[in-house]
Amino acid sequence: MSVLQFYGASGNNSVKCSLISLERFQVELSGFDDGLINILKTIPSRYYNPQTRIWSFLIKDYELLLQKLEQLKPRIIVEQIPQFALKCIKATNQEVNIEFDKLDPVLAATLLPFQIDGLKFGIDKKGRCLIGDEMGLGKTFQALAIANYYKEDWPLLIITTSTMKTQWEETIVTYLPSIPILQVQYMITAKDYIGESKILIVSYDMMSRCCEKISQRNFGVMIVDESHTLKSFKSKCFLSAAKVASKAKRVILLSGTPALSRPSELYTQLSLLDKSFFGSFYNYSQRYCDAKITKFGRDCNGHSNLQELEVILAKKFMIRRTKEQVMKSIPNKKQEVITLDTKLNELTEEDRKCLNILFQEYQMQKGVNKHAALLTFFGETAKIKIPAICSYIKPLLSRKDKFLIFAHHKVMLNAVENLIKLANIKYIRIDGNTTTDQRKYFIKKFQTDDKYLCAVLSITATNAGISLTAAKLVLFAELHWNPSILSQAEARAHRIGQEETVLIQYLLCPGTADDAIWPMLQEKQRTLSAVGLCRDSFETVAIKKHKSSSDNDVLSQSAITNYLTPTKKPKLESDVFDDGLDEILCKSVIEYNDSKDAELLDDGLDDLFCEIEF
Missing domain, CATH: 3.40.50.300 (P-loop containing nucleotide triphosphate hydrolases)
Known part of the structure; x- marks a missing residue:
């Protein structure tokens, strides 16, 4: 096989750059070009994977590579790493020292070490974050800890499903005893007076029907339980949540399954945390949803650059741990x-x-x-x-x-x-x-x-x-x-x-x-796994008859x-x-x-x- 056959047909080639970690980025070539290969070989931190045919380099060499590729234009088209992605990974994290006296003593004493790490992450993100831990790891406790830490910004709004109302009420009463029970309210009807509640719990349906009334209360801290419910940016639920979140100083999202099947479902949640980060859904979908124009319109149900998206999620928005990672005692x-x-x-x-x-x-x-x-x-x-x-x-x-x-x-x-x-x-x-x-x-x-x-x-x-x-x-x-x-x-x-x-x-x-x-589930798992949202694999499950x-x-x-x-x-x-x-x-x-x-x-x-x- 010739080198030309190995890379594919020659012609007007493209180079796609994308992040693969906080330290490195990769370069994918659409075809063989001798001049391009010679330039890639001059970059000090180069590494070539013969199995994937992909080159990778240290982030510090990114600008150098772009400068050298300028001489190959217009023969070579370069798809660069978005500025929001580069800005994100270059941002330095500050050391977080938790002031535990800001927390209710009962809640503080309840937190496990990995839950304290979740609290640190929330503080580092100024109270705007997504707790995406695997189910059963106490996301409720971490959310209440972050909200309690920023108590000076209350009143607190908790949006959840109607079936979870009791659990939230019981957890608040048990672990935040400093909050008088009369100041914890669950909104039952649109006529309820909510002007004096320190903590208001509402269902998604109630939030949609009473958005204007809830928005006027000016909640400074907002917890959105099961936030993947807001995956559609056309839904009334999301539009209502976005309006309330635009006034809140702290927004804490909770979901063990942030994306049920594809990257497009993440955008609405991420926009609640930072509306301007990606610029628009168009930018996001072009980069991470493999957006295509079809005869039915724009199709954003695909996926692309998932490693880069995983890097951004972990750095900017989300903390996610599995049971195996943090709870060695769980069987x-x-x-x-x-x-x-x-x-x-x-x-x-x-x-x-x-x-x-x-x-x-x-x-x-x-x-x-x-x-x-x-x-x-x-x-x-x-x-x-x-x-x-x-x-x-x-x-x-x-x-x-x-x-x-x-x-x-x-x-x-x-x-x-x-x-x-x-x-x-x-x-x-x-x-x-x-x-x-x-x-x-x-x-x-x-x-x-x-x-x-x-x-x-x-x-x-x-x-x-x-x-x-x-x-x-x-x-x-x-x-x-x-x-x-x-x-x-x-x-x-x-x-x-x-x-x-x-x-x-x-x-x-x-x-x-x-x-x-079953094959459909396996394919979805592969997509979610690529962006760090799924650890299981049905492809490796033992089969018995x-x-x-x-x-x-x-x-x-x-x-x-x-x-x-x-x-x-x-x-x-x-x-x-x-x-x-x-x-x-x-x-x-x-x-x-x-x-x-x-x-x-x-x-x-x-x-x-x-x-x-x-």
């Missing part, structure tokens, strides 16, 4: 994929034909139609998997060990619940119908009463805000579109307070929508025959979806969490699906 978790025998061969010829049609339609479709076809396939998969799931769970009920089982569709939740009832086992179920008081009662029962062995949980209603460390086994009867949501669900058991290794098992059925969703005998089958395949009926594709607007239903799912979760009619929903999603015309 490990072990992930497994269990492939179940769905006995598809026992279906009638008509039902098998219907299943094949759904799968083929999904494979053939593109764009929005592909998403719609997958949604239909996903719904049918829940019904198909019921016998295999119940067959797998039945032996577990006789072991007397506590476990969690997550599902998405109501038909699956009901089937599992009925199985447990028949076994005469005590259990809890939490889904969209469960009120805040009921959640609290159920969680306490599961954690403290040895007779309660199983927790039947909706993925979308329980992936955050609860601790179920009494369980050592976590089962997923169904998947979710986002790996971050699955990680959050895993963390209900694998978190501070867990004393034993947690086994996570994903129960997949070949020949169903699991075959399409489970084959149930006919004697142990709880339900026969004939019992679900009537579920498999041909359906029409859902009629959905093209602007609803972005990369596979993430937007519509997120929207539904917000509606469940914040709706005053939340008790009418099942798990925050099924009602939405039922509204789709087939």
Whole structure:
């Protein structure tokens, strides 16, 4: 192979520069150019990787390289590192000495060493930061510590989901006893008087509906819990939060999953912390979202320069630690994929034909139609998997060990619940119908009463805000579109307070929508991992096969025959979806969490699906 073939075709070449760390940047070449290669060889700190064909240099040599590349213009086009990125890495961090007398003594005594580091980070960023620690590491304590440190700037506004209201109130009362309870208020209606509250807790829905009233209160410190909820800059939630944040001196964002699937979801959160840093979403998307012009408009769902974005996040905006990094005492978790025998061969010829049609339609479709076809396939998969799931769970009920089982569709939740009832086992179920008081009662029962062995949980209603460390086994009867949501669900058991290794098992059925969703999750993990927002990898998870005998089958395949009926594709607007239903799912979760009619929903999603015309 010639040198020319090795690099690619010659011609009008480009050079793209991007950061790979605080000390080094890399140079990617679009093609071979002898003069360009000779210049790169003259830079003292050069390093060439023959596997990736990428050059890298010390930051101190960046200006020197640009000067030497000037002589190759216009033959060589240079894509430079943005000025905001260079300015960011050149900024020096000041040594932070925490004045602990500014903190409530009870809260100060509670903070673990890594949480104190989180407080230092927040102080270094002048109270405008994103605490992105993995789920279960006490982001609430760190946020309250930063807010308490800047108490002179209060009143304090806490924006959260309605299901987390109780947890915030209890934490404040317990760990900030210096704040009179009468000065801690939860806004219930738009008519509530909020003029004298030192701490106001509002739901996302209430903030959207009462933005003007809340903004007039001029909150100096603002905590945004589950800040990834604001991922869409067109949403009313984000626009309201941005208006309030523009007046706040300190803004603290909390999210164990800052980006659910792509870099574009980070921009809204980062703009709350520093609106002018990137200049505009256009600049951000061009650099980090691989923005392209399509026949439908500008597509910003891609990703580019992720190493550079990770460097900027860590330097300017976000602190993120994993359990393995900061809590050596937390036992490990072990992930497994269990492939179940769905006995598809026992279906009638008509039902098998219907299943094949759904799968083929999904494979053939593109764009929005592909998403719609997958949604239909996903719904049918829940019904198909019921016998295999119940067959797998039945032996577990006789072991007397506590476990969690997550599902998405109501038909699956009901089937599992009925199985447990028949076994005469005590259990809890939490889904969209469960009120805040009921959640609290159920969680306490599961954690403290040895007779309660199983927790039947909706993925979308329980992936955050609860601790179920009494369980050592976590089962997923169904998947979710986002790996971050699955990680959050895993963390209900694998978190501070867990004393034993947690086994996570994903129960997949070949020949169903699991075959399409699992690779999608792996691809999203790769993207999030590149920007430092995901440590797990489903590509390395051990795979085990489970084959149930006919004697142990709880339900026969004939019992679900009537579920498999041909359906029409859902009629959905093209602007609803972005990369596979993430937007519509997120929207539904917000509606469940914040709706005053939340008790009418099942798990925050099924009602939405039922509204789709087939």
